[in-house]
Structures are given as structure tokens and as C-alpha cells.
Amino acid sequence: MKIVPENRPATYPSVTVNLPHLRKNIPILRELCESRGIQITAVTKVFEADPMIARVLVEGGLTRLGDSRVDNLERLAEFNVEKWLIRPPMISEAAKLVKYGDASLNSELAVIEAIEKECEKQGRRHKIILMADLGDIREGYVDYDELIEVAKKVASMPHVDLYGLGVNLTCFSFVQYDTEKLTQLAELAKRVEAATGVKLQVISGGNSATVDLMLRGGIPEGVNNLRLGESVLFGKERARYTFLPGTYNDVFTIHAEIVELKEKPSLPWGDIGVDSYGRTPTFVDRGPKRLKAICALGRQDFDAETTTPCDPGMIILGASSDHLMLDITDAEKTYRVGDCIDLRLGYFSTMRAFTSAYVRREYILEE
Numbered sequence: 001m002k003i004v005p006e007n008r009p010a011t012y013p014s015v016t017v018n019l020p021h022l023r024k025n026i027p028i029l030r031e032l033c034e035s036r037g038i039q040i041t042a043v044t045k046v047f048e049a050d051p052m053i054a055r056v057l058v059e060g061g062l063t064r065l066g067d068s069r070v071d072n073l074e075r076l077a078e079f080n081v082e083k084w085l086i087r088p089p090m091i092s093e094a095a096k097l098v099k100y101g102d103a104s105l106n107s108e109l110a111v112i113e114a115i116e117k118e119c120e121k122q123g124r125r126h127k128i129i130l131m132a133d134l135g136d137i138r139e140g141y142v143d144y145d146e147l148i149e150v151a152k153k154v155a156s157m158p159h160v161d162l163y164g165l166g167v168n169l170t171c172f173s174f175v176q177y178d179t180e181k182l183t184q185l186a187e188l189a190k191r192v193e194a195a196t197g198v199k200l201q202v203i204s205g206g207n208s209a210t211v212d213l214m215l216r217g218g219i220p221e222g223v224n225n226l227r228l229g230e231s232v233l234f235g236k237e238r239a240r241y242t243f244l245p246g247t248y249n250d251v252f253t254i255h256a257e258i259v260e261l262k263e264k265p266s267l268p269w270g271d272i273g274v275d276s277y278g279r280t281p282t283f284v285d286r287g288p289k290r291l292k293a294i295c296a297l298g299r300q301d302f303d304a305e306t307t308t309p310c311d312p313g314m315i316i317l318g319a320s321s322d323h324l325m326l327d328i329t330d331a332e333k334t335y336r337v338g339d340c341i342d343l344r345l346g347y348f349s350t351m352r353a354f355t356s357a358y359v360r361r362e363y364i365l366e367e
């Protein structure tokens with residue numbers, strides 16, 4: 001196993017990225033999608049578009065990368081692939097978007113006009129994907145006639161290209177993808193093509209929550225793209241949260257050092273108030289004498305709800321900003337203060353780990 005540490009002293013917490021396992025997920029996802037006429041835009045936002053990781057996606061033959069932040073697109077500058085901004089752009093970042101991005105998901109004419117102006121200024125072109133809101137009430141046009149009017153305006157702009165249509169569901173209201181909704185998108189695309197005379201290149205039918213529908217053969221003709229983060233990185237589709245056969249879900253592991261190890265009761269004592277969110281905490285009574293570990297890792301660095309200890313005998317009791325409380329009474333190994341505990345990171349936890357300045361990164365290059 002070859003590990004490359006980041007160029008700073010070995011400190012904890014640290015996250016290890018298993019690049020060989022990520023490398024193996026890519027052909028599986030590509031085969032599942034491409035055999036059904038779907039091209040992948042690989043989403044990099046969860047790992048802050050770290051080039052060490054993005055390189056694996058590019059080497060795996062993925063030719064489109066998407067991120068929700070322009071700063072992250074800038075990190076991908078060295079890769080000669082098509083880069084999408086997958087959050088509606090800020091007018092104030094139009095210049096940087098045009099410089100580092102090739103395409104973006106849009107739902108406001110004023111923003112598109114700012115992009116058009118910037119393209120003219122920089123002598124560059126930019127591809128516009130218009131978003132339709134099909135029920136999740138996040139981004140996109142709910143008035144489809146308005147979308148068509150905007151599409152006509154975009155088609156007439158000299159420096160941007162009308163590239164396609166997109167939809168995003170299951171991110172705010174958790175409205176699910178179905179054939180009916182995606183058929184609506186495909187039909188809207190035909191109306192846009194008829195109204196503008198432009199052949200749309202991309203009909204982007206969603207995220208990792210569309211994968212389950214795809215596997216059931218439910219994506220209609222015309223939809224030809226998915227923007228995938230979680231399914232590529234964690235091998236997980238997001239409608240029923242099942243792992244895709246043959247994929248790895250252990251690409252991201254965090255290591256946290258034990259700073260206190262004591263036998264303590266499982267129940268607190270004293271008057272219990274509310275937590276920082278106004279909720280009253282509850283506790284499970286596992287007995288008066290449990291071996292409790294505190295790790296130097298907190299909510300700034302990870303998300304307890306989407307993290308699983310690698311040792312199946314450990315229980316995550318909870319976390320505050322800077323402390324992780326574990327019950328390790330039934331752990332498989334014996335631990336001492338100063339030892340490290342490994343935890344597998346899920347989606348949000350990975351996102352926190354990569355945006356925390358306190359978490360060092362290292363990469364497994366080869367198995």
C-alpha cells in the first residue's frame with residue numbers, strides 16, 4: 001500500500017482517501033449509465049474538488065466535472081474536461097465563472113445576461129443549461145412558458161450557447177424522480193428545440209437519486225445526462241440508499257485521536273436542559289459502567305449522523321463542536337489514550353472533513 005501524505009506534519013484528525021477503491025467505482029457507474037444512453041457529469045463538491053481525487057475521475061474517462069462553487073472549479077483548472085457550475089451562479093462571480101467554467105445550470109435571465117457580458121469581455125464562450133423545477137421547490141423555472149421565452153433569448157445571445165435543460169429533485173423537498181417527471185422534462189426540451197431551432201445537447205435528469213429509476217429502466221428517451229456525486233464516490237444510489245453491486249463505500253476514512261478514556265455511566269446526572277438547537281437530548285441506558293472514549297474531532301470536522309466507526313463494536317454517542325463521544329466497551333480491539341480511531345465517512349461527513357482547515361489529508365495511491 002503506497003500512501004502519500006499532504007506536505008505538512010502528521011497531525012490528527014486526518015482523512016485517508018482510498019484512490020484505488022474510487023478508481024474501481026468509476027467503470028461500474030459508467031457501465032450502468034452508458035449502457036442506458038446516459039453520460040455522467042461527476043460532481044466534485046463533496047471533496048472540495050481536490051485535484052488528487054478529481055484526477056482519478058478524469059483518468060477513469062469521465063469527461064465532465066460539476067461543482068457548486070466557482071472556487072472549486074478553479075481548483076480543477078489543470079484538467080482538460082468540461083466543467084459545470086451546478087448551482088445557479090451569483091452575478092458577482094460571473095467573471096470567475098466564465099474564466100474557470102464551461103457550462104452552468106441557470107434559472108435567472110439577469111444572471112445569464114451577466115455571463116453573456118463577461119464572455120464578450122473575456123473572448124470566451126459559455127454553455128447555458130436551463131433548470132426546470134418539477135416539484136422540489138429548489139432551483140428552476142416553475143413557469144415553463146417563461147423557460148421557453150428565456151431559452152429564445154439565450155439562443156439569440158452572441159457569446160453564450162443554449163446547451164440544454166436540467167432538473168434537480170430530492171435535495172430540498174425530497175420529491176422523488178419518476179418516469180412521468182422526466183418525460184415532462186424531455187417534452188419540455190422538444191418544445192424548447194421547436195421554439196429556438198437549437199438542438200439541445202444535454203438533458204440532465206438529476207443526481208444520484210435518479211440512479212434507482214435508471215436501473216428500473218424508468219428514464220425516458222431524450223434524457224441523456226446525470227450529475228453524480230454520491231453514487232460515484234460512495235457507490236450509493238440515493239432513492240432507497242442501497243449500495244450498488246461491486247462498488248466500494250470506503251473511499252473516505254477519518255482518523256481521530258483518543259484524548260480521554262474512562263469508565264463512565266451511560267446516563268448523565270443532574271438537571272438536563274436543551275441543546276444548541278433547542279432540543280432536549282435523550283440517552284440510552286446501557287448500564288452504569290461503560291468504557292467511554294473522547295476523540296479530538298468535532299462537528300466542525302465531520303458529521304456524526306453520516307459517519308460509522310470501522311470497528312463494528314463501537315457506538316457513536318454524539319459530538320459537540322470539538323469532541324466526539326464513543327462507547328467502546330464492545331470494541332474488537334483494546335485502545336489507549338493517544339491511539340487513533342478510524343471512522344468511515346458518508347456524504348455530509350466527507351464534505352465537512354474536506355472543508356475543515358483542521359483535517360489533514362492523505363491518499364492511498366496503490367493497493
Ligand SMILES: *Cc1c(COP(=O)(O)O)cnc(C)c1O
Nearest residue numbers: 043086168207208227228229230
Ligand atoms: C450536489 C448536486 C448533485 C449531485 O448530487 P449526488 O446526490 O451527490 O449525486 C447534482 N446536481 C446538483 C444541482 C447538485 O447540487
